[in-house]
Structure formats: C-alpha cells, structure tokens
Amino acid sequence: MQPQMKPAAAPVPPERAPRKLAHPRMRIGPAIAVYVWQYPLRLAHWGLVLSIGLLAFTGYYIHNPFIVGQTKTTFLMGTFRFAHEAFAMCFIAFFLIRIYLFFAGDRWVKLSAMAPVSRARWKEMIEVAKFYAFIRPRPLSKVGHNPLAAASYLGIYALIFVEIVTGLVMFNWLAQNPVLTVLVGWIPGYIDIQNIRLIHFCLMFVFIAFGIVHVHMCLIVSSAEKRGLLDSIFTGYKVVPVDELEEDDRAAIEAARDHRVRA
Ligand code: HEM
Ligand code: HEM
Numbered sequence: 001m002q003p004q005m006k007p008a009a010a011p012v013p014p015e016r017a018p019r020k021l022a023h024p025r026m027r028i029g030p031a032i033a034v035y036v037w038q039y040p041l042r043l044a045h046w047g048l049v050l051s052i053g054l055l056a057f058t059g060y061y062i063h064n065p066f067i068v069g070q071t072k073t074t075f076l077m078g079t080f081r082f083a084h085e086a087f088a089m090c091f092i093a094f095f096l097i098r099i100y101l102f103f104a105g106d107r108w109v110k111l112s113a114m115a116p117v118s119r120a121r122w123k124e125m126i127e128v129a130k131f132y133a134f135i136r137p138r139p140l141s142k143v144g145h146n147p148l149a150a151a152s153y154l155g156i157y158a159l160i161f162v163e164i165v166t167g168l169v170m171f172n173w174l175a176q177n178p179v180l181t182v183l184v185g186w187i188p189g190y191i192d193i194q195n196i197r198l199i200h201f202c203l204m205f206v207f208i209a210f211g212i213v214h215v216h217m218c219l220i221v222s223s224a225e226k227r228g229l230l231d232s233i234f235t236g237y238k239v240v241p242v243d244e245l246e247e248d249d250r251a252a253i254e255a256a257r258d259h260r261v262r263a
Contacts, residue, residue, distance in 0.1 A: 026226050033237040034143060034245075034253060038106050040097055045233060047094035048160070051087050052207050058084035063201055088167055095160055107248065108144030114154055121147045131224075132217065139221045143240050143249050149217070156210055159203055166200040169193070 037045075061067065061080045069076045102111040116122055128148040130136035140146055145153065169187050172180040188196065222229035227239040245253070 028227070028239070029241045029243065031227075031239050031241045032253075034240045034249070035236050036106070036108050036144060036238045037232055037236045038101075038109070039236065041101055041105060041109050042233060042236060044094045044098040044101070048091065048098070049211070051091040051094065052211070054087045055084060055091060056204050056208060058087065059201075059204055085171060088164075088171075092164055095157075095164065098157065111154075113144055114150035116147060116151045124148075125151065132220075139224050141225055141227065141244065143238065143245065146221070152210075152214075156207075159206060163200060163203045163207075166196045166203075169196050170200065 058080045062077070062084060065077060065080075067076060101109050102114075107113060116125060124140055124147045127136060127140045128146045131139045132148075144150070165184060165187070168180055169184045170193070172184055173188070173193060191199075218230055218233075228235075229238065232238040240249075
C-alpha cells in the first residue's frame with residue numbers, strides 16, 4: 001500500500017498573507033499613568049522655551065540689525081531692545097519658578113532627584129549614554145528624568161543663570177538701577193563689558209543647539225520606551241509599569257492621591 005501523502009498546503013493568496021509588521025505591539029505589563037510633571041514645571045518649561053525663541057530673535061537683531069527702518073522716525077533698535085528686556089523679565093520669572101521647584105517641587109523634579117551625587121547614579125548615566133551611543137538596545141527607563149538627562153538639565157539651568165546675570169549687567173549698564181547695581185554692578189570691574197556681551201551672545205547658540213539635541217533625544221527615548229514621554233511634558237502623565245515603581249515612588253503616588261491629584 002502506498003503511504004498516504006499529505007496534501008500540499010494551498011498557497012496563501014498574497015492579500016491573505018499575515019502582515020507581520022502591520023500593527024506591532026509591545027507588552028509592558030500592568031502599568032499606571034503617573035502624574036510626574038506638575039503644572040508649574042510644565043509652565044516653566046514652555047515659558048522658558050517660548051522666551052528663549054523670542055529672546056534669540058530680538059537679541060540677534062540687537063547684535064545684527066537685519067531689518068532696516070524706512071522712515072526717519074523709525075525707532076526699531078529701541079523697540080527691539082525694549083521687547084528683549086520685557087521678554088527677559090518673563091524669562092527670569094519662569095526661571096525663578098523652576099528654582100523654587102528644586103526645593104518645593106514633587107519628588108521627581110527636586111534638586112536631590114536630579115543631581116548626580118551618588119555612585120549608583122553615575123553608573124546609570126553610563127548605561128543611558130550606551131543607549132544614546134547605540135551600544136545598548138533599550139533605554140534605562142525612570143519614572144522621572146533619566147540620570148544623564150537630569151544632569152544635562154542642571155547644566156542648562158546653570159547656563160541660563162549665566163545668561164540672566166550677563167543680561168542684567170548689560171541692562172544695568174544703561175539703566176543704573178540701585179538694586180541691580182548692588183547685585184551685578186560690580187561684575188564689569190572683573191570682566192570687561194564687551195566680554196560680557198560676547199558671553200551673552202555665544203550662549204544663545206548653546207541654547208539653540210541644546211534645544212535641537214534635546215528634542216532629538218526625547219524623541220528616540222520616547223519611541224523606544226513607548227510610554228508617552230513626549231506627551232508627558234504637555235499632560236504631566238507618564239505610563240509606568242507597576243513593577244518598576246520604587247518604594248518611594250509608591251509613597252509619592254499615595255501622597256499625591258491625598259492631595260486630590262489624580263493618581
Ligand atoms: C535665552 C535668553 C537670552 C538670549 C538668547 C539673549 C540673546 C541676546 C543677544 C544675541 C544679544 C545681542 C548681543 C550682542 O550685541 O552681541 C542680547 C543683548 C542683550 N540682552 Fe539678551 N538674551 C537672553 C536673555 C537676556 C536676559 C535674561 C536679559 C536680562 C535683562 C538680557 C538683556 C540683554 C540686553 C540688555 C542686551 C542689549 C545689549 C546692548 O544693548 O548692546 N538678555 N541678548
Ligand atoms: C530650547 C528649547 C528647550 C529647552 C531649553 C528645554 C529644556 C528642558 C529642561 C531643562 C527640561 C527638564 C525639566 C525640569 O525638570 O526642569 C526639559 C524636559 C523635557 N522637555 Fe524640553 N526644552 C526645550 C524644548 C523642548 C521641546 C520643543 C520639546 C518637545 C517637543 C521638549 C520636550 C521635553 C520633554 C518630553 C521633557 C521631559 C524629558 C525627560 O524626562 O527627560 N522640550 N526640557
């Protein structure tokens with residue numbers, strides 16, 4: 001007797017073939033949405049971003065007046081300078097909100113949570129750097145900022161402080177305000193005012209470069225993690241797998257619930 005042959009599987013018509021990559025999914029296990037970025041932090045972030053844009057535009061005009069007034073009474077430089085100083089005051093206000101949050105903010109935005117002070121945090125920074133250098137396939141996910149990002153934010157806040165001080169020195173050079181004279185009036189005695197202007201000018205490019213690299217890095221982490229990192233700077237919420245919450249994260253979420261913040 002002839003052995004029975006299995007009938008050959010009918011070829012799958014191309015339109016029925018399983019489309020493997022049509023809707024890829026990533027399992028993240030039980031997860032909760034944590035309110036990580038409180039409202040004043042988001043306000044300060046977007047306030048600073050917007051004012052950096054406006055200050056760079058008006059500041060660059062002060063450096064190199066690229067619009068030529070067509071009438072005798074045009075007071076363009078004065079107007080741009082006034083706008084620059086007005087935006088600068090808003091910029092300082094947003095910066096002060098952020099400084100306040102370093103001490104009074106949520107667990108994830110406090111200075112103690114961001115400063116690279118422990119050996120463990122430095123080790124984590126190396127792991128994050130490996131991800132950015134395409135050596136490690138997955139990012140090191142954290143409820144708050146990852147340690148490398150946190151350190152870079154502290155660096156940018158330090159430079160923002162320098163920008164504010166150099167700006168106030170130039171402002172006071174003409175305004176001669178008694179309070180500002182006490183606060184920053186002594187600086188030109190040590191650093192020539194032209195060098196102060198140069199530092200102020202060069203830092204503008206650092207902020208622009210930071211903005212570009214920062215958005216790029218947030219995008220690649222967000223797309224690798226799939227936890228709504230980019231969304232979080234608008235809504236405040238990040239999706240966090242429950243088993244990645246540390247003990248004090250749980251305590252912080254409980255505390256937030258007591259304060260009627262939706263946890
Ligand atoms: C990210 C924030 C800022 C950026 C990007 C920025 C940018 C600039 C630039 C490019 C200039 C032209 C410098 C030059 O002539 O070479 C300038 C001038 C000036 N900035 Fe800012 N600035 C910022 C923040 C501030 C702040 C906080 C103040 C504080 C009051 C300030 C006050 C001034 C003043 C008074 C001048 C005019 C100097 C002059 O008349 O020659 N700036 N800024
Ligand atoms: C020049 C422009 C920008 C500057 C200087 C800047 C600066 C910062 C800083 C300092 C933080 C840390 C917040 C804190 O804890 O204090 C931050 C966080 C963040 N920013 Fe920006 N930002 C800029 C533009 C943007 C833009 C355009 C986007 C989105 C399209 C963005 C998305 C985010 C996100 C998602 C976070 C949280 C990231 C994390 O957990 O590490 N930023 N940014």
